[in-house]
Amino acid sequence: MKLKPIKDKKKITALFEKGRVINGKNISIRALEHQDNTPGYVISVPKKNFPLAVNRNLIKRRLRAGLADLSIDNHKLSLFLIYISKEIISGLDLKKELTDLVRDID
Template sequence: MEKYTFPKGERLCSKRLITGLFHHGSSFFVYPYRITAMAVETQGPKVQVLLSVPKRRFPLAVHRNLLKRRMREAYRLQKAELLYPFIEKQTHGLVFAIQYVGREILDYQFMHTRMADALMRLQNETLCLHLNI
């Protein structure tokens, strides 16, 4: 049985990597997400992810936390089959940020299916990122 975990090592916490990601990474939209990704050479985990919901669009922390929980769950359940087999074949690691850009709180089923679309598109974008290193 496969473990669907999201450990601390897979969360993007390094300020240096985060600033580099937003300054030098490439981005694309899959509604309701904006994905910014950058290929890196890493000794730690091959994939690190940052999830964020803007305070400007959702001033109540309850709503931001709800959306982050839904995003985290959708990513956690799909990463093992959609992202990891592809990344394990690559020589470089990947850091990326998933930002929620929708204006309203969407239901979990829609967010789940769109996360799958975003991860599939991330595979295509990752090929371009690895070629540019």
């Protein structure tokens, strides 16, 4: 099943407040397992670190591509991805780090 973006403010707030935190080198993940909801994701790239929208969108596209390759089908996980690095990282490095961090969640 494909992960879909979470749009509901209440779900995003619950995910941010109650989610389990896993920190990586470039990405911080907050994960929350729901019993009734479908899995989803939220991506955040701080404007403070990347003032240009072009760069923020590039990072978001790379993170979405990395999420598409993950298989989280057996869990009802919702993920809040926060990009914490100060520089733009290649897509392959982001995919590798995402897979490692999601493996740590299980």
